[in-house]
Every structure is written in C-alpha cells, then in structure tokens.
Amino acid sequence: METENNKSNIIEISELNKWYGDFHALKNINMSVKEGEIIVVCGPSGSGKSTLIRCVNFLEKFQEGNIVVAGIELTDDAQKIRKIRSEVAMVFQHFNLFPHLTIVDNLTLAPIWVHNETKEEAREKALKFLERVDIREQAEKYPNQLSGGQQQRVAIARSLCTSPKIMLFDEPTSALDPEMISEVLDVMVELAKEGITMICVTHEMGFARKMANRIIFMDEGQIVEENDPVNFFKNPESDRLQLFLSQILTHDE
Amino acid sequence: MAVNELQSTRKPPISQIGAILWLRTNLISSWTNGLLTFASLYLLYIAIPPLLDWMVLSANFNFGTVNILGFEIKFSEVMADNQNCGRDAACWPYIYEKFYMYIYGFYPREESWRPDVVYGLTALLFVIVRLVRNYKYKNRVILSMIVTYPIVSYILIAGGFGLLPVVETHQWGGLLLSLIIASVGIIVSFPIGVVLALGRQSDLRVIKLFSTLFIEFIRGVPLITILFMASFVLPLFLESSTNFDKLLRALIGIALFQAAYFAEVVRGGLQAIPKGQYEAADAIGLNYFQKNALIILPQALKISIPNIVGSSISLFKDSTLVLIIGLMDMLAMVNMTSNDPYWLGRETEGFVFVTMVFWVILYSMSRYSRKLEIRFNTENKN
Numbered sequence: 001m002e003t004e005n006n007k008s009n010i011i012e013i014s015e016l017n018k019w020y021g022d023f024h025a026l027k028n029i030n031m032s033v034k035e036g037e038i039i040v041v042c043g044p045s046g047s048g049k050s051t052l053i054r055c056v057n058f059l060e061k062f063q064e065g066n067i068v069v070a071g072i073e074l075t076d077d078a079q080k081i082r083k084i085r086s087e088v089a090m091v092f093q094h095f096n097l098f099p100h101l102t103i104v105d106n107l108t109l110a111p112i113w114v115h116n117e118t119k120e121e122a123r124e125k126a127l128k129f130l131e132r133v134d135i136r137e138q139a140e141k142y143p144n145q146l147s148g149g150q151q152q153r154v155a156i157a158r159s160l161c162t163s164p165k166i167m168l169f170d171e172p173t174s175a176l177d178p179e180m181i182s183e184v185l186d187v188m189v190e191l192a193k194e195g196i197t198m199i200c201v202t203h204e205m206g207f208a209r210k211m212a213n214r215i216i217f218m219d220e221g222q223i224v225e226e227n228d229p230v231n232f233f234k235n236p237e238s239d240r241l242q243l244f245l246s247q248i249l250t251h252d253e
Numbered sequence: 254m255a256v257n258e259l260q261s262t263r264k265p266p267i268s269q270i271g272a273i274l275w276l277r278t279n280l281i282s283s284w285t286n287g288l289l290t291f292a293s294l295y296l297l298y299i300a301i302p303p304l305l306d307w308m309v310l311s312a313n314f315n316f317g318t319v320n321i322l323g324f325e326i327k328f329s330e331v332m333a334d335n336q337n338c339g340r341d342a343a344c345w346p347y348i349y350e351k352f353y354m355y356i357y358g359f360y361p362r363e364e365s366w367r368p369d370v371v372y373g374l375t376a377l378l379f380v381i382v383r384l385v386r387n388y389k390y391k392n393r394v395i396l397s398m399i400v401t402y403p404i405v406s407y408i409l410i411a412g413g414f415g416l417l418p419v420v421e422t423h424q425w426g427g428l429l430l431s432l433i434i435a436s437v438g439i440i441v442s443f444p445i446g447v448v449l450a451l452g453r454q455s456d457l458r459v460i461k462l463f464s465t466l467f468i469e470f471i472r473g474v475p476l477i478t479i480l481f482m483a484s485f486v487l488p489l490f491l492e493s494s495t496n497f498d499k500l501l502r503a504l505i506g507i508a509l510f511q512a513a514y515f516a517e518v519v520r521g522g523l524q525a526i527p528k529g530q531y532e533a534a535d536a537i538g539l540n541y542f543q544k545n546a547l548i549i550l551p552q553a554l555k556i557s558i559p560n561i562v563g564s565s566i567s568l569f570k571d572s573t574l575v576l577i578i579g580l581m582d583m584l585a586m587v588n589m590t591s592n593d594p595y596w597l598g599r600e601t602e603g604f605v606f607v608t609m610v611f612w613v614i615l616y617s618m619s620r621y622s623r624k625l626e627i628r629f630n631t632e633n634k635n
Contacts, residue, residue: 057536059536082538086538092533096527098534100555113539158537
C-alpha cells in the first residue's frame with residue numbers, strides 16, 4: 001500500500017454531474033485512480049456505475065465537472081477524445097465484436113488504422129494476445145462461430161492490442177452463461193496481476209474480494225461507500241450497502 | 254431411473270413422407286385450400302393454351318435463311334412479310350427484321366461492334382469478379398476495374414478523343430440506351446445515396462436538415478416530374494449557349510431520383526446496426542470516416558443488398574419513362590418500329606418481346622442478389 005501512495009493519479013474525476021434529459025444520473029462524483037490500481041464498482045442496476053465508467057472514455061457526454069485521464073482533460077475536442085481512447089480500452093457487456101471481420105481482423109483494426117502499424121506487425125501482435133487469452137486457434141473464424149466466453153476473451157485481447165494504460169470493464173461477465181464466467185475472470189485476474197490499471201463494473205464479488213485494491217459502492221448516481229475489500233465486506237457502514245451485500249451474498253456463501 | 258444406452262434413430266412412419274403426403278399438405282390440406290388449388294389450375298388452363306398457341310404453335314417463324322455465327326440455318330424459302338404473316342398469331346420475322354433497332358436503336362450499323370464489345374466487357378467484369386474472389390489483391394483489381402470500366406465503355410460507345418468516330422447520344426437507343434440509363438443511374442446514385450443516408454443520421458444539424466429535405470422532396474415527386482424538370486427546367490438555369498445534352502440531363506435527373514431511394518434503403522440498414530458497434534468503434538479510437546467505412550457501412554450495406562437490388566430493379570423498369578422526354582429506349586422502339594409502313598400494326602409482338610427481354614434481365618438481377626446475400630452471409634453461420 002505504501003508504494004501505491006507514491007504513484008500518481010492516472011484518472012482524476014471531480015464534481016462530475018450527468019443528466020439524461022431531466023434524469024440526474026450522476027451526482028457530484030469525486031474519485032481518483034492511481035496507476036496500477038484495480039477498482040471494482042458495484043451497486044444495484046440503474047445506480048449509474050456503467051454511466052460513470054463510460055464517461056471516462058467519453059462514450060457518454062457529461063454536463064458538469066472534470067475528468068482528467070493520463071494527463072489529458074476531457075473536452076469536446078475530437079482529437080483529445082481519440083487520444084484518450086487510445087490510452088483507455090473498454091470491454092463491453094455484450095462483447096461488441098465486429099461480426100463481419102475475422103477474429104484476427106477484429107484485433108488488428110485499431111493498431112492498423114489508429115496506431116499506424118503495418119499489417120504484419122499488427123497481426124503478429126494480435127496472435128500473441130490471442131495466445132494469451134488461449135484462443136490462438138480460432139484466429140481465422142468469425143465472432144459468431146465462437147461461444148460467449150470465447151468472444152469476451154477475444155474482446156479483451158482486442159482491447160489489449162493498442163497497449164492501453166487503463167482498462168474499463170463494463171459488466172464483462174453479465175451476458176455469459178454461468179459455466180463461461182470463470183474463463184473470462186481468469187483472464188482478468190491475469191491482467192490485474194500484470195499491473196494494468198483497471199476499473200471493473202461487476203457483480204462478481206469473488207473477483208472483487210480477491211483482486212480489488214478498492215471497491216466502490218454506488219446507488220442512485222452517488223458514490224455511497226468506498227473501502228478496501230476486507231472492510232468493504234466485513235464492516236459495511238451505510239445501510240444501503242448492508243442491504244445490497246445481504247441481497248447479493250446470500251446465494252454465494 | 255437412468256438410461257445407460259442411447260436409442261438408435263429411425264425413419265419417420267411411411268404415412269408421413271412421399272408424394273401423396275406432399276399433395277395432402279400443400280394442395281388439398283382443407284376444403285378451401287383444395288378449392289383454391291382447382292380454381293388456380295382452371296385459370297392456368299384458360300390462360301396458357303391460347304398464349305402458347307399465339308406465341309409458338311400458330312406463330313410464324315419464316316425467317317428465311319439466317320446466318321448464326323457462320324452457320325446457315327434455313328427456316329423457310331423466303332422471309333415472311335407483314336401481309337402473309339397472318340394476324341391471329343405472332344409474327345416473329347418482324348422482331349427478326351427489327352432486332353437491330355431493338356438492341357442498338359439508331360446506332361450506326363458499321364459501328365455496332367462497339368456496343369458489342371461493351372456488352373462483352375460487362376460479362377467479363379462479372380467473370381473476373383468471380384475469379385479473383387480469393388486473390389490476395391482482389392480489392393485492388395476490383396477497384397481498378399470500377400475506375401477503368403466506365404471510362405472504356407464511354408469511349409467505346411460515344412467515340413471521340415480522336416480514337417473512334419463520334420456517335421451522338423440521340424443515335425443511342427434500344428436496349429443499349431435502357432442499359433446505359435439504368436447502369437449509370439445506379440452507379441452514380443449509389444455513392445450519393447450512401448452519403449445522404451449518413452447525412453440524415455448525422456449529428457450536424459445543417460447536414461441532417463439538407464439530407465432530409467432532399468430525400469423527402471425527391472421521394473414526394475413522381476419520376477416523370479423529375480424527368481420533365483431535368484429536361485425543360487434545368488436548361489433555364491444554365492447558359493443557353495452551352496449545348497447541354499438531353500441524355501445527360503435525363504441521367505442527372507434519374508441519378509438524383511435514385512439517390513434519394515438508395516438513401517432510404519441504406520438508412521434502413523444503418524438502423525439495424527446495434528449501438529454497441531458504434532460504441533466499440535468509438536472506444537478503439539476510430540474516427541468518423543474509419544468507423545463508417547470499416548465497421549458500420551460494410552454491415553449496413555450487406556443487410557441492405559435485397560433492398561438495394563429491389564430498388565435497382567425498379568429503376569431499370571422506370572427507365573422506360575424516358576420515352577416521354579423523347580429518348581428512344583427499348584420500349585420506345587415498339588412504337589417506332591411498328592410505325593414502319595412495311596410492318597404496320599405489330600405492336601403486340603413488340604411488347605411481348607420487350608417484356609421477355611426485361612424479364613430475363615431483371616430476373617437474373619434478382620437471382621444474382623440472392624447469391625450475393627448467401628455469400629456475404631457466411632460469417633453468420635453458427
């Protein structure tokens with residue numbers, strides 16, 4: 001913990017407010033993430049946790065507040081947004097692979113078109129990442145020929161291909177059949193051990209307990225509680241977190 | 254209870270297969286269905302035999318001696334003329350006599366090899382596209398063909414540039430003109446349509462408004478009106494000294510008309526693309542053009558193939574309207590040739606012939622689109 005305090009903040013969010021029409025989706029969010037930190041964000045559905053991480057790479061616009069990512073402040077400037085997006089990768093609940101491209105083409109797209117790598121370089125790197133998520137042999141197939149778990153692992157490999165500093169996970173296991181969840185979590189654990197900065201929106205409390213440096217609990221657009229995993233589960237302070245934990249953990253233990 | 258051995262498979266019961274069952278399920282599954290079957294059969298019975306009689310059995314095939322690819326084929330001693338051809342059945346020697354007019358219009362006979370070469374090139378184009386399907390540089394080959402084919406075709410058909418004698422556009426006619434109008438209309442309007450479709454989806458208000466206004470204006474007006482406008486109103490805006498070709502005016506009108514329809518077809522495809530595809534493309538850092546060119550359009554256009562081809566087929570059929578502004582396409586040739594004093598009153602043969610030619614071309618187009626659909630759909634196999 002001592003060494004982590006010396007590291008600089010890679011994400012700095014201050015006084016963030018967001019509305020969908022009249023609906024106040026995020027309320028005065030303040031949060032900072034240090035380099036290499038693993039943050040898990042949890043909370044009931046509709047609590048704004050997905051919206052929060054989607055603001056970090058500007059998939060959602062926000063009306064008030066500041067977000068600084070890797071030293072770049074988020075504004076409407078398209079150049080800056082693309083620059084941030086090349087530092088921040090995102091893994092979606094529904095994978096969002098490109099169905100008209102083969103697996104390997106899915107992976108090489110951004111390196112070739114955004115990072116100006118040659119086809120050969122990009123392909124070599126893509127195959128290396130596919131190897132890492134253990135689906136090298138599926139490289140020439142199309143996404144729809146793969147199982148959900150395999151598709152999500154491809155999606156993770158795709159986001160690694162641009163060597164991001166930060167990875168955002170938006171409920172990466174929620175759309176998966178139960179028997180496929182662990183294969184995706186295994187990959188995420190590997191990544192966490194390698195020291196990449198991660199923000200995960202997830203209901204996988206096992207993963208949170210084991211890997212997270214901090215867990216953030218959100219409800220109704222606010223950060224309600226924030227703690228290290230041990231105290232988060234042992235000594236929840238707010239009533240809402242106690243309720244949430246009691247609902248989510250009864251089936252686990 | 255537990256089952257340790259899997260049961261072996263067997264065929265369905267005999268009463269559930271075979272011709273009788275097919276009859277029972279498809280033609281006479283119920284009283285009303287059976288009644289409809291017999292009514293349809295009766296309709297076919299009263300329609301088909303007379304048609305067959307008119308077109309083939311009683312028809313006149315006295316072409317005289319025909320030379321096909323160097324082989325002399327003798328149908329009769331002399332070719333039939335309008336008088337001894339008979340009025341109760343088709344007189345195909347009329348079509349034979351006027352075949353050149355139907356296919357080339359008033360294109361000079363000694364130059365007719367030029368359209369022939371273009372027809373050949375067009376066929377070759379489809380063969381090449383098929384052959385290079387798995388070739389590494391197929392995109393380059395196809396792109397270079399897309400660029401060179403129209404230029405070569407134009408030089409061949411129009412002449413000029415000091416290479417070939419000029420053939421004025423008013424001499425173009427028949428099937429040649431129909432195909433030129435349809436293919437130029439489709440090829441020119443398609444990119445415009447795609448841009449309009451993207452424009453209508455754009456976040457930029459002005460572009461969105463312009464695209465929407467353009468599309469809705471054109472779609473709210475019949476093609477004939479557009480052709481009249483292109484033919485008579487457009488020259489008013491332009492310098493009268495510039496001799497603005499009549500065919501070119503019609504082509505501009507048709508291209509704009511078709512662009513609006515393509516735009517709506519493509520927009521339908523765009524709307525079918527899940528939001529996640531846009532988000533994923535954004536999240537990996539693609540810019541607007543890359544996102545559309547690499548991710549969105551390839552998928553949207555693929556879904557739109559049946560509608561794009563359907564719309565193209567409509568355009569090909571609508572191209573016959575150009576006879577109203579005095580262009581002599583294949584349909585116009587029916588009146589033109591049956592006004593010939595020697596072949597007076599043979600419109601029926603002409604219309605039947607033109608119908609058959611249109612049907613063959615359009616049905617091939619629709620089959621081709623079906624094949625494209627199946628081929629592009631391979632990635633959705635599970």
